[in-house]
Amino acid sequence: MNGRPNHPGLMSKTDEGGSATAKPRLERRRWERKENSDGDAVAMRGPPVLKPLEFSTRDMPNEQQFGAWxxxxxxxxxxxxxDGKAPADGFPAEHVAWNLGGALIVQLRVAAHSYWRSTAKLRASPIDHWRMAILRSGRSWTEVDGHVAQNEPGKVEFRTLGHPSRGRMTDAExxxxxxxxxxxxxxxxxxxDANNVVLSDNLSRLLIDYVSSLEASLPSLVAEDLPGIVGMLRDMVITSLSSVEHKHTAEHHGVGLMERARRYIRQNLDSPDLTPESLCQELATSRTRLYQLFESSGGVLHYIRRKRLLASHAALCDPANQKLISEIAEATGFDSPANFSRAFKLEFGYSPREAREHAAAEHAAYLGTNTSEDTKNFSDWLAALGR
Incomplete structure (x- = not known):
């Protein structure tokens, strides 16, 4: 609208003309323009963009449900x-995932079970995402480094997938x-500093309310909504966890430098120029300080090599990755296939070829439990998150 229908001069001129049809004609033009304007505003937002990735065991035979999960x-x-349960008893589970680009939201209903993320699992799937859990029903108990955190409705649990853990859960939503x-x-x-904590303060309750409102909006979100939503989640998580007392206050000095070092290594694993010298230059720190940071990890060179081996292991276990083993070795920063194979077997106890064959067999077994040609794997979304 350009505002002219409300201009006093125009209205008085129409009155003076005495035309019985002048006002209706003016009103019709005004409302038509308003409808078009609103329509354009809606069109500019675009269509909903989120399509859920749905998985359920409920239509499977009871004896196949737990294996499929x-x-x-x-x-x-x-x-x-x-204890006391067998696969033949069935395992009802529903898992609906929404991909916001910078975050994954999962709506879950699942039967009672125990779980553990072992060192071996970290080798096969070296993701280090953070997971926030809000229970609507049920309870869970998770142990990390000897500390057990209990989660229940009305609380928020935070845990990293980059560290071993184990626990159990009742029937839950x-x-x-x-x-x-x-x-x-x-x-x-x-x-x-807040790994495996459960919060129930006012900030966490605000976070729960925000997530609940976000759930209701998921089917209608458009592309321009997603960055702001992810940013809001990030800020609320940081704010909620900033109040947690540091477990290692004396060691907290320098953790920002360590995080920058880890991030630089993750982003440059494939570069032959990733060396202690390049790290010192990037971080503007001395070799002595760098070695102190990585002392608990066996040294900076050991840390880099292990990250490269974990990345190569994940690539070998990815059924969509058809690269030759030598190509994967080069892509993860190894100078020769022989050196790669030797280091790989020393780290994991089996060869790169054996790792690929084992993963292929497991993938074939997974496909055997799913007849749909367009079956997708939540693992793919996890692997791509943040890239």
Whole structure:
């Protein structure tokens, strides 16, 4: 609208003309323009963009349900039925995932089970995303480094997938949010200090309310909404966890530098120029300080090599990756296939070829439990998150 229909001069001229049809004609033009204007505004927002990735065991034979769940969620953890339960008893589960680009939101209903993310699992799936869990019903108990955190409705649990853990859950309904570590920048150290904590303060309750309202909006979100939503989740998580008392206050000095070093290494694993010297230059620090930072990890060179081996292991286990083993070795920073194979077997106890063959067999077994040609794997979304 240009505002002319409300101009006093125009209205008085129409009155003076005495035309019985002048006002209706003017009103019709005004409302037509308003409708078009509103229509343009809606069109500019674009159509809804989120399509959920849905998985359910409920239509499967009882004896296949738990195996299908294990396969579908293999990138997250390993799973076991409660004592006294057998696969023939069935395992009803529903897993609906929404991909916001910088975050994954999962609406979950699942039967009781135990879970653990072992060192071996970290090798096969070296993702280090943060997971936030809000229970709507049920309870869970998770142990990390000897500390057990109990989650229940009205609370929020935070845990990293980059560290071994184990636990159990009753029949439950929950909302899970996966957030990539790089989303938090230097603030990732705030989360490190709060790994495996359960909060129930006012800030966490605000976070629960925000997630609940976000759930209702998921089917109608448009592309321009997503960055702001992810940013809001990040900021609310940081704010909620900033109040958690640091577990290692004396060691907290320098963790920002360590986080920058880790991030630089992750982003440059494929570069032959990734060396202690290049790290010192990037971080503007001395070799002595750098070695002090990585002393608990066996040294900076050991840390870099292990990250490269974990990345190569994940690539070999990816059924969509058809690169030759020698190409994967080069892509993860190794100067020769022989050196790569030797280091790989020393780290994992089996060869790169054996790792690929084992992963291929597991993938074939997973496909055998799913007849749909367009079956997708939640593991793919996790692997791509934050890239």
């Amino acid at each position: 294990q396969s579908y969620m293999e990138a997250v953890a390993e799973y076991r039925l409660p 929950a909302v899970l949010i996966y957030l990539p570590r790089d989303l938090f920048g230097d603030s990732a150290t705030v989360l490190d």
